[in-house]
Amino acid sequence: MPGVILIFISALFFPGIILRTKSIASGRKGPGIFQPLKDIAVLLRKGSVFSGTTGIIFQIAPVIALSTLVCASLLLPFANQRSLISFGGDFIFFAYLIGLGKFFSIIAALDTGSSFEGMGANREAFFSMLIEPAFFILMATFAMFTGHTSFSGIFNHFFLTGNDYVLIFSIIGIFLFTQIAMVENSRVPVDDPRTHLELTMIHEVMILDNSGFDKALIHITSYLKFAVYGSLMYNIIVPSGWNIFLHVILFLAVQLLFAVAIGLLESFRARNKMNKNPKYLLTISAIAWISFVIVLILTNKLTV
Amino acid sequence: MDQPSHFKLKNNYPAGGVREIPISGYDDFYSFVTDGLKDEARHCLAYYGIKTQDSLKLYCFLADDPSGNIEVAAYETGTLNPVLRSAADLFPQLSVFEREINENFGVVFEGHPWMKGVRFPHNRRDKSKTMENYPFYGIESEELHEVGVGPVHAGVIEPGHFRFICNGEKVLHLEIQLGYQHRGTEDLFLSKNTPLQRCILAESIAGDTAVGHSLAHTQLIESLTGLEPGEALQIERCVALEMERIAVHIGDTAALCGDVAYQLGQVVCEAIRTRVINTTQLWCGNRFGKGLIRSGGSNFPLSEETAAEIIKMTDFVDRQFSGITECIYSSPSVLARFEDIGTVTGTQARQIGAVGIAARTCGMARDVRKTHPFQYFRNFAVNPAILETGDVLARGMIRKLEVRESLRIIRELLEVWAGKDKDTGKPDYSYKLKPGAFSVSVVEGWRGEIVHSCETDAKGNLVHYKVKDPSVHNWMALALAVRSQEISDFPVCNKSFNLSYCGHDL
DSSP: OHHHHHHHHHHHHHHHHHHHHHHHHTTOOOOOTTHHHHHHHHHHHSOOOOOTTOOHHHHHHHHHHHHHHHHHHHTOOBTTBOOSSOOTTHHHHHHHHHHHHHHHHHHHHHHTTOHHHHHHHHHHHHHHHHHHHHHHHHHHHHHHHHSOOSHHHHHHHTTOSOOTTHHHHHHHHHHHHHHHHHHHTTOTTTOOTTOOOGGGOSHHHHTTTOOHHHHHHHHHHHHHHHHHHHHHHHHTTSOTTSOHHHHHHHHHHHHHHHHHHHHHHHHSOOOOOGGGHHHHHHHHHHHHHHHHHHHHHHTTSSOO | OOSOSSEEEETTSSOEEGGGSOEEOHHHHHHHHHHHHHSTTEEEEEEEEEEOSSOEEEEEEEEETTTTEEEEEEEEOSSSSOEEEOSTTTOGGGHHHHHHHHHHHOOEEETOSOOOOSSOOTTOSOTTOOSTTOOOOOOOOSSOEEEEEOSSOSSSOOOOEEEEEEETTEEEEEEEEOOOOOOOHHHHHHHOOSHHHHHHHHHTSSGGGHHHHHHHHHHHHHHHHTOOOOHHHHHHHHHHHHHHHHHHHHHHHHHHHHHTTOHHHHHHHHHHHHHHHHHHHHHHSOTTOTTTOBTTBOSSOOOHHHHHHHHHHHHHHHHHHHHHHHHHTTOHHHHHHHTTSSOOOHHHHHHTTOOHHHHHTTTOOOOHHHHSOOGGGGGSOOOOOOOSSOSHHHHHHHHHHHHHHHHHHHHHHHHHHHTSOOOOOOOOOSOOOOTTEEEEEEEEOSSSEEEEEEEEOTTSOEEEEEEEOTHHHHHHHHHHHTTTSBGGGHHHHHHHHOOOSTTTOO
């Protein structure tokens, strides 16, 4: 339970910290850390406007996307406590919960009948499909490494295997989770959340028709998604046996560093050309494959 | 031929009499245009019609770059419903002019490849043709889809509709539909007949080219009145024009970086641009140089202090802008977005009569400051930068090179200025235009050549005023540039040209 609460708390500050980092990196004053929250408060008070072409799918999609993510956050363990829901292979459930939310936002975008949103939905589906192997292969690597198949099992035993190479997997995990989080959250280099150009957008263009309350839900979903990935990363950085209070502090520190890292990554590079994205995403999956092969060798399942 | 088929004049020289333009038959007129354009050193500056009682007079202005001459020929139709042979099928650069003449006067051009409206003005000939019932170019296919963008856009830009025909992410065809503004600028020049009103109107033709357009207007008026600006005044005008060029080029570099999500380049360039336009504000009270250029004199003569500020500004820009462009054009992630994107070939550019930076990035040495010099550029050598590749990277790089050249021009001009007699005089708002005369004035604005031309009647009143913004040609270059590109690269292609909507929708 404390893990879920901490995820919610860090989700509150995540977008603000990214924004602050980017403004400081570009030498601007920029908005305050709470500005995204204030924006959400404004949106929540507003009513939604629905286009005449949309149906029920468009109206329920934001709620479904948010609820799947809240469910997904219940699967994540914190410190040495078991997560609220835990069973063998729950990371597959986790991935498809997020996938379900994404599926609904994609068909909601198609529901609007706009040529822009169809284009965005098409890109989002394609790129999500390409990044999916990276997540599964990475989790399979961890499962193989620890001998457990649930999040709780994997993360509670991550540092207890007695394997000297644990740090390598920790580093690979941090790298891959950062990349996956950037893609899943439609950030640079795959997407650009700041752009106003519909033709280049991926995620932003899909929510062009959403307004008011629904838009607030969509924003909350994306903030929560960052915190969920931050939490995954935290679990492979900090050994689970440490003192619980230390854990709370370290958790918030890791989330803060993650947000700052994203802000810095976005400040100093341009985004990819659209047709380079598949290559970029497959490279991330390829790195996951390499780590998988390494773990096979280390656990003597594959002999060379 | 005993009689010459055309009349020659120089840019910004005293106006010619309307009667001096020989009126030829259409065959001669046609061959003047087509033979003239066969030489690639010539291009069409303007081609327009003037309606008289029961006839139509067509004028065509060709610019001959090597000699610096502007050649004019005229043809009188003798009827209000003429059917003429089109020259646009041979020379696509004439297409937009023939479309405009067709739209305004109903002249039928036989063999014209694509006769569509240009800007749907209120006084067009055929009122049944509206933007609402315009048939867009389409391709029937199950696999292709159309994407329409605008006329209302995200962000603060002007109205324009872009209709893409795409195969997946790839653009097969782009049709650019402008003409949403219906401002009637050219007619306003005739109805707003006090000199000050006209100056302000010229400044407002395109807000980002206030100095360029007001200079073109002022030159035109001065050539029709015989007012001769002093050398100090000429230098001040050139400095203002170059400052406008520097500011816009740096702003465009910022926008290019913004479009590819390269935040560092964007914010640094925006900050540099602010310094430049603030210096313009220090000089004349307006950041875009409005009010600075007036016929016959200046309300804001350059002072020693302002000149010193300008020199300081050039040092600042030189240092900062070369630093950040070094950063931008060596960053692999940025280069990957600019290189080989939105390529316009040299042949295409020549055919559509591209001007300004769009031409100079395709290997064409087309710079009015050099070929048809005006103001103090007549005594001062400009070295225009020429690039060959014609892609987004070239259009980014040329901005860097032109800023560097403009900084040099400003510094050297101000040195010359220091030794000149600085009495520029006050603007002359009580001028009388020469009767029965015509003139043409060409200025190299930051976007390319700006052409203003007009004609006066026997009493010295304006009977016709014509404006040509460089965007008129270059919009076609954008449509060609995005062919076979990804639709997601359209914004960065568009920004690399940064064309004017209002300059087109006069």
